[in-house]
Amino acid sequence: MLDVRDVHLSFGGIKALQGISFSARAGEITGVIGPNGAGKTSLFNAISGFYRPDRGQVFFGERDITALSPDKRAELGIARTFQNIALFRGMTVLDNIKLGAHTRSRTGLWSALRYFGPAQREELTLRREIEERVIDFLEIDHIRKYPITMLPYGLQKRVELGRALAMQPQLLLLDEPVAGMNREETADMARFILDVQEQFGTTILLVEHDMHMVMDICSHIVVLNFGRQIAEGTPAEVSADNDVIEAYLGAAA
Numbered sequence: 001m002l003d004v005r006d007v008h009l010s011f012g013g014i015k016a017l018q019g020i021s022f023s024a025r026a027g028e029i030t031g032v033i034g035p036n037g038a039g040k041t042s043l044f045n046a047i048s049g050f051y052r053p054d055r056g057q058v059f060f061g062e063r064d065i066t067a068l069s070p071d072k073r074a075e076l077g078i079a080r081t082f083q084n085i086a087l088f089r090g091m092t093v094l095d096n097i098k099l100g101a102h103t104r105s106r107t108g109l110w111s112a113l114r115y116f117g118p119a120q121r122e123e124l125t126l127r128r129e130i131e132e133r134v135i136d137f138l139e140i141d142h143i144r145k146y147p148i149t150m151l152p153y154g155l156q157k158r159v160e161l162g163r164a165l166a167m168q169p170q171l172l173l174l175d176e177p178v179a180g181m182n183r184e185e186t187a188d189m190a191r192f193i194l195d196v197q198e199q200f201g202t203t204i205l206l207v208e209h210d211m212h213m214v215m216d217i218c219s220h221i222v223v224l225n226f227g228r229q230i231a232e233g234t235p236a237e238v239s240a241d242n243d244v245i246e247a248y249l250g251a252a253a
């Protein structure tokens with residue numbers, strides 16, 4: 001589904017990524033972990049299109065998307081969330097989620113408006129259905145009219161997930177989805193991510209600091225350290241890997 005092939009990225013003299021290669025398999029949750037400064041955010045941005053790698057490629061299915069803009073990637077069915085919540089804070093929960101549905105159906109909607117009355121209605125009904133499904137699924141019906149500013153942090157993150165889901169993505173990129181959350185909020189978010197995978201069959205790539213959460217919900221894990229890929233495998237394989245243990249112990253020291 002997603003293939004990262006020998007990706008290199010540097011900022012001036014800093015080699016943030018040095019030859020990263022892995023696949024996120026269709027319908028699975030893949031995690032990327034690593035200590036501070038390992039290159040997780042750089043990798044995430046190279047995949048979502050905010051950075052262009054110096055070398056290497058990113059494939060989505062059969063298609064080389066290395067040179068595509070983030071918008072084009074979104075149109076292909078790749079949605080992302082942000083480490084620092086990127087919602088419209090004065091707008092309601094529902095309006096923020098509607099924006100996600102709009103991103104996905106932009107082309108269809110415009111042609112529908114121009115040419116076909118019935119198609120337009122169909123499109124609008126479809127969008128409404130998506131919004132409703134997302135709101136039900138994330139159990140946020142009671143706050144749909146609330147502005148984002150009134151919500152606690154954990155719920156804001158959930159709304160952001162909702163906006164991404166309203167795009168009906170094939171691939172969902174989550175940038176530190178539980179960063180800054182307390183234990184209960186983290187457990188809730190982990191459950192919703194698992195539900196997305198199970199109920200919608202979405203392929204998920206998760207970049208995260210919280211190793212326990214990643215070990216709990218991912219079937220495959222890639223470990224970075226100082227811009228290099230030091231391990232890859234199942235949670236059991238990765239947590240028993242000497243290089244990984246050393247990297248984390250070194251970081252903790």
Ligand SMILES: Nc1ncnc2c1ncn2[C@@H]1O[C@H](COP(=O)(O)OP(=O)(O)OP(=O)(O)O)[C@@H](O)[C@H]1O
Nearest residue numbers: 011014015016034035036037038039040041042043
């Ligand atoms: N825009 C940038 N300009 C210059 N250097 C950068 C930039 N982004 C990242 N770096 C450097 O690249 C390296 C990898 O950083 P990156 O943010 O990708 O790591 P990370 O694993 O996401 O870290 P953290 O867990 O702290 O968020 C670091 O040395 C960082 O200082």
